[in-house]
Amino acid sequence: MKLNEKKKLRTAMKGKLEELNLPLYEDLSCQIARNLYSDVSWVEARTIGITLSRAPEVDTFQLIRKAWEQGKRVAVPKCQPKNREMIFRQLTRFAQLETVYSNLYEPVEAETEMVEPDKIDLLIVPGLAFTKTGYRLGFGGGYYDRFLKSYSGRTLSLAFEQQLVPELPIEPHDLPVSKIVTENGVFDCVDQ
Numbered sequence: 001m002k003l004n005e006k007k008k009l010r011t012a013m014k015g016k017l018e019e020l021n022l023p024l025y026e027d028l029s030c031q032i033a034r035n036l037y038s039d040v041s042w043v044e045a046r047t048i049g050i051t052l053s054r055a056p057e058v059d060t061f062q063l064i065r066k067a068w069e070q071g072k073r074v075a076v077p078k079c080q081p082k083n084r085e086m087i088f089r090q091l092t093r094f095a096q097l098e099t100v101y102s103n104l105y106e107p108v109e110a111e112t113e114m115v116e117p118d119k120i121d122l123l124i125v126p127g128l129a130f131t132k133t134g135y136r137l138g139f140g141g142g143y144y145d146r147f148l149k150s151y152s153g154r155t156l157s158l159a160f161e162q163q164l165v166p167e168l169p170i171e172p173h174d175l176p177v178s179k180i181v182t183e184n185g186v187f188d189c190v191d192q
Contacts, residue, residue: 005169009137013128016162017056029059031183032158037066039186041154041179045122047073047115049088052097052105057126058158064091075115078106079143086143088115117147122154125177129165130157134176134189137168148175156181 020028036042048067053060067074075088081101089112091097096112097105125144127136136157138144148155156179164182180187 006137006140009165009168010128010140013137013163014056017128017160020056020160025056026059028160028183029062032058032160032181033062033066035183035186036063036156036158036181039156039179039181041122041156045072045154047075047119047121049075049077049115049120049123051124051126052076053126054104058160060124060158061094063124064094068092073115075120076107077143077147078109079104079141084142085146088117088120089113090115117151118153120151120153122156123148123151125155125157127157127159127163129163129168130159130177130180131165131168132180132187132189134178134180135168135170135174136177145173145175149173154178156186158182 042048050060050063050067052064064074074091076091077086078089079086079100089107089109091107091112096108098108100106125136125148127138129137134157155177157177158181161182161184164180176189178189180189
């Protein structure tokens with residue numbers, strides 16, 4: 001039952017997000033970025049784990065550029081489909097990316113170094129829908145769920161306000177993020 005529920009929610013949320021026109025998408029992404037930059041999690045982080053967004057996800061390319069400007073180390077995921085796990089690799093320029101399955105961008109292994117999970121100060125966790133308590137509906141691969149089991153650093157997610165939902169189907173393996181950053185501010189999920 002939960003799988004079917006999740007599938008319907010994913011389809012509905014993707015449809016909602018695709019309605020954002022480019023100017024509004026860029027404006028909201030910029031507001032989210034500003035809220036993130038002033039949050040203590042971002043300010044104190046030396047190494048940030050972050051995915052490479054695809055519209056209509058909140059734009060992370062501007063965040064990566066800002067992290068580089070501020071002297072932060074950027075680590076992006078490399079998926080390992082055989083065991084459905086991921087590792088993070090340091091990205092120092094966008095030319096170190098290649099397209100892989102599902103047209104996702106990932107780091108070129110020969111040009112990037114692995115970053116151990118305990119070296120990542122802040123992990124920005126992607127998702128399609130979120131509750132204010134930090135639970136998220138991912139894209140269905142389970143990569144982040146598996147990674148989060150052994151990750152102990154700070155976590156947050158970026159979301160357009162319309163991605164916040166009152167509830168989600170929660171499973172025993174689901175782990176909440178600590179904060180959600182939207183265009184309207186930062187929600188501390190542990191206080192909810």
